[in-house]
Amino acid sequence: MNDAPAAPAPLTVLADQAAYAEAVQLAVDAAAAYYGDGTSPLDDDAYDRLVRGIEAYEAAHPGQALPGSPTGKVAGGAVDGDVPHTVPMLSLDNVFSAEDLTRWVAGLERRLGRPVTAWSVEPKLDGLAISARYRNGRLTQLVTRGDGAAGEDVSHAIGTIVGLPGRLTEPVTVEIRGEVMMTAAQFEAACAKRTAHDGTTFANARSAAAGTLRAQDRPYVCELTFFGYGALPLPPGDGSELAGRLRELPHSQIMDLVAAWGVGTAATTPVAGVAVTEVGQIQARIEQIAAARATLPFGIDGIVVKADLAADQAQAGVGSRAPRWAVAYKLPAVEKITKLVGVEWAVGRTGVIAPRAVLEPVEIDGSTVTYATLHNPADITRRGLMLGDSVTVYKAGDVIPRVEAPVVHLRTGDEQPIVFPEACPNCGDAIDTVQERWRCVRGRTCRALASITYAVGRDQLDVETLAESRIVQLLEAGFIADFADLFFLTREQILSLERMGELSTDKLLAALETAKTRPLSRVFCALGVRGTGRSMSRRIARHFGGMEAVLAATAEELQQVEGIGPEKAPVVVAELAELAPLIDKLIKAGVNMTEPGVTVTVATAEDGQPVAGPPLAGMSVVATGTMTGPLADLSRNQVNELIERAGGKASGSVSAKTALLVAGEKAGSKRAKAEDLGVRIVTPEEFADMVEAFL
Ligand SMILES: NC(=O)c1ccc[n+]([C@@H]2O[C@H](COP(=O)([O-])OP(=O)(O)OC[C@H]3O[C@@H](n4cnc5c(N)ncnc54)[C@H](O)[C@@H]3O)[C@@H](O)[C@H]2O)c1
Ligand SMILES: [Zn+2]
Numbered sequence: 001m002n003d004a005p006a007a008p009a010p011l012t013v014l015a016d017q018a019a020y021a022e023a024v025q026l027a028v029d030a031a032a033a034y035y036g037d038g039t040s041p042l043d044d045d046a047y048d049r050l051v052r053g054i055e056a057y058e059a060a061h062p063g064q065a066l067p068g069s070p071t072g073k074v075a076g077g078a079v080d081g082d083v084p085h086t087v088p089m090l091s092l093d094n095v096f097s098a099e100d101l102t103r104w105v106a107g108l109e110r111r112l113g114r115p116v117t118a119w120s121v122e123p124k125l126d127g128l129a130i131s132a133r134y135r136n137g138r139l140t141q142l143v144t145r146g147d148g149a150a151g152e153d154v155s156h157a158i159g160t161i162v163g164l165p166g167r168l169t170e171p172v173t174v175e176i177r178g179e180v181m182m183t184a185a186q187f188e189a190a191c192a193k194r195t196a197h198d199g200t201t202f203a204n205a206r207s208a209a210a211g212t213l214r215a216q217d218r219p220y221v222c223e224l225t226f227f228g229y230g231a232l233p234l235p236p237g238d239g240s241e242l243a244g245r246l247r248e249l250p251h252s253q254i255m256d257l258v259a260a261w262g263v264g265t266a267a268t269t270p271v272a273g274v275a276v277t278e279v280g281q282i283q284a285r286i287e288q289i290a291a292a293r294a295t296l297p298f299g300i301d302g303i304v305v306k307a308d309l310a311a312d313q314a315q316a317g318v319g320s321r322a323p324r325w326a327v328a329y330k331l332p333a334v335e336k337i338t339k340l341v342g343v344e345w346a347v348g349r350t351g352v353i354a355p356r357a358v359l360e361p362v363e364i365d366g367s368t369v370t371y372a373t374l375h376n377p378a379d380i381t382r383r384g385l386m387l388g389d390s391v392t393v394y395k396a397g398d399v400i401p402r403v404e405a406p407v408v409h410l411r412t413g414d415e416q417p418i419v420f421p422e423a424c425p426n427c428g429d430a431i432d433t434v435q436e437r438w439r440c441v442r443g444r445t446c447r448a449l450a451s452i453t454y455a456v457g458r459d460q461l462d463v464e465t466l467a468e469s470r471i472v473q474l475l476e477a478g479f480i481a482d483f484a485d486l487f488f489l490t491r492e493q494i495l496s497l498e499r500m501g502e503l504s505t506d507k508l509l510a511a512l513e514t515a516k517t518r519p520l521s522r523v524f525c526a527l528g529v530r531g532t533g534r535s536m537s538r539r540i541a542r543h544f545g546g547m548e549a550v551l552a553a554t555a556e557e558l559q560q561v562e563g564i565g566p567e568k569a570p571v572v573v574a575e576l577a578e579l580a581p582l583i584d585k586l587i588k589a590g591v592n593m594t595e596p597g598v599t600v601t602v603a604t605a606e607d608g609q610p611v612a613g614p615p616l617a618g619m620s621v622v623a624t625g626t627m628t629g630p631l632a633d634l635s636r637n638q639v640n641e642l643i644e645r646a647g648g649k650a651s652g653s654v655s656a657k658t659a660l661l662v663a664g665e666k667a668g669s670k671r672a673k674a675e676d677l678g679v680r681i682v683t684p685e686e687f688a689d690m691v692e693a694f695l
Contacts, residue, residue, distance in 0.1 A: 011052035011056055014054070017061075020057045023057075027078075036079065038202070041410060043333065043337045073321060074088075074147055080147045084150045085151060086236045090321060090322050091148070091321050093322045093328065094302075108316060116312050117277070118275050119281075120252050121286065122229065122306070124300055124328050124329075124330075125227050126179075128180050130179070131177050132175070134174050134234070135173050137172055137173075139158055142154045142155045157213055161224045162225045164263065164264070165263065169260065172261065173234050175232040176263055178227050178264075178265075180226050181205060181227070189222065191405065193222060195382060197218075201383050201384050203392050204335060205298070209224055226264050227265055227266050228259075233246050249310065251310075252275040269296065271289045293397065304326060305329060333365070334364060336392070337410075338362035341359065343374065343380075347446055349444065350578075353424065356372070357371065365397070366566065368567065372393050387416040387417070389406040389410075391407065392404040392407060399570060424441075452486075453468050453471055460525045461483070461526050464511050473498065474489070477496070487512055494509070520550075521540075521641065529579070535650055536563055536564070540558075542595060545594060546593055551583070555572075556569070597694060618659075619648045619649070619659035621658070621659065623662040623687075624667045624668070624670040625670075628665065628685065630684075648660075658679045659680065663681050
């Protein structure tokens with residue numbers, strides 16, 4: 001999250017009255033399903049876009065608004081109930097940025113004619129609003145929000161909601177309001193129960209909670225969680241001492257009371273409500289809550305900011321749809337509905353065979369998601385996923401996106417079962433399916449040969465004399481399990497191999513000594529981190545300068561490296577965590593972990609002026625043809641390393657972005673293209689002069 005002004009919210013453009021009428025119908029149906037049994041065909045983003053489109057149409061065509069329109073109504077006007085609320089249960093107005101919030105605060109203070117004394121900042125729990133009526137300390141009735149004026153009696157759910165005890169610690173008569181939802185664990189358990197029952201599952205925790213709250217005839221019971229966010233006198237005009245206190249206490253102190261009665265509140269979570277006095281403090285707490293979102297065991301879709309004092313609230317009053325003393329700071333949607341188009345099976349370093357979902361690309365939380373984790377085969381079965389399913393996909397911040405569940409009510413009948421592999425997709429050997437995480441029976445060795453061969457290859461550690469057949473021998477002898485073990489081989493061990501003489505043993509040992517001195521870019525490349533080939537490894541090494549810094553980098557920091565986007569970054573972080581023991585072993589072996597000649601940050605001289613950067617700073621450089629002169633002995637990869645050391649970006653193809661072409665003999669088509677585009681062309685000798693300091 002940042003302080004940049006929010007982009008105008010996207011909306012569904014409605015061309016004419018017919019499109020408008022259709023949109024109203026879709027929105028009302030979706031909202032009815034959303035608040036009803038949780039089976040909306042739209043994700044929240046799609047619904048919000050639709051409603052904004054409806055609002056825009058109505059603004060442009062006053063007088064044409066349909067009475068059934070969802071705008072300006074609690075729950076979009078799509079639900080009702082027969083149990084009147086004592087005091088209306090309203091919705092909340094939204095803000096989307098720090099600027100919006102500041103403006104909202106100013107508006108409220110203008111209305112009051114004075115500053116708001118204190119603010120309460122709490123998580124906006126992503127569930128369903130409910131009113132719980134306690135009489136003499138006993139829970140007697142549960143009512144949904146409905147249309148705000150009246151709700152539906154769901155007292156049958158009493159006893160299944162953690163945080164709403166049947167009996168309070170004190171015999172008080174009070175109405176508690178709050179949110180009913182499912183925690184991640186409750187959602188998992190609910191899905192398992194439903195799958196066992198009818199082979200299907202819930203699309204996400206919110207819809208599972210909605211469906212569960214209203215379900216009465218299910219043969220299985222699912223647990224829910226309640227977090228309170230308010231308490232009212234019951235009945236509203238009650239003259240008791242408690243009623244008086246509830247009318248006078250600040251919201252934050254009422255919440256302390258609610259918790260003391262034994263009701264669940266956010267106070268026990270990392271995103272507890274806080275009371276503050278400065279707008280800057282509100283913003284700071286919003287940022288903390290937003291940052292914690294991905295790690296919470298329950299869903300939040302924003303932060304609620306309320307005037308804390310009863311006097312401020314009373315003076316501000318309420319509108320028809322929402323109170324004027326509270327606002328929801330909305331966070332971007334982290335869950336979207338898209339299609340599961342395929343499942344790929346990859347064998348990890350430890351031999352774990354993991355499924356990965358291939359998705360119809362979808363924009364979530366500011367990035368395009370095309371892959372998502374599916375955990376393991378048991379998880380696929382548990383969720384009853386099928387190829388072609390519409391699925392809910394979750395991604396927040398830097399976490400790796402995951403498929404939450406199929407949206408069963410969107411099935412068309414064309415969905416196909418997901419086929420599980422019968423043999424290891426890497427080596428063809430058997431699969432050990434005893435545990436939920438399947439493994440190749442060869443375990444680490446399944447991928448060891450390929451990964452060690454890659455690590456010692458020319459563009460990585462370049463251990464010249466180590467042929468693949470030797471690596472097989474070493475693996476079979478049990479001398480090595482990964483490439484770091486190579487550096488601990490003894491002379492005796494190598495000599496004991498078949499067809500290995502003294503001379504070649506010494507050669508190999510010497511080659512291994514040299515390999516320890518390779519620059520970080522090559523050592524990093526040798527690790528074989530998914531999605532990081534040679535040039536990406538060079539960029540990472542140049543950016544961070546040392547392995548320690550690479551390992552310490554967060555997904556967000558990694559994204560500063562060109563070519564690492566929000567989808568790749570968390571994968572790299574996860575892979576590096578998995579590789580930590582191997583990297584430790586390499587460090588123990590004395591393998592170099594730094595990138596020579598790297599200036600990590602833009603240096604500034606004492607007078608604050610930037611000092612001259614490396615000669616190719618910011619330039620995209622292509623080398624082609626046969627290198628001559630001082631570059632004659634360099635492989636193409638080494639030339640590219642040289643370009644990057646000198647601050648440039650090595651590229652394989654000439655384009656309008658190319659700043660320089662190093663054209664050796666027989667340069668051919670790239671030279672022609674560079675001439676066409678007017679790209680500067682130099683000979684290998686001229687280039688060697690330019691980067692002399694880096695040779
Ligand atoms: N997918 C769909 O088809 C669909 C349909 C209708 C609505 N929706 C979603 O619902 C949203 C609007 O729903 P809404 O009007 O129910 O809620 P809202 O987002 O306008 O916020 C009001 C609600 O926030 C809840 N809340 C959570 N924490 C709270 C706290 N600490 N203090 C006070 N209230 C708290 C309460 O339940 C309250 O009723 C839309 O933005 C849309 O994304 C989706
Ligand atoms: Zn295998």
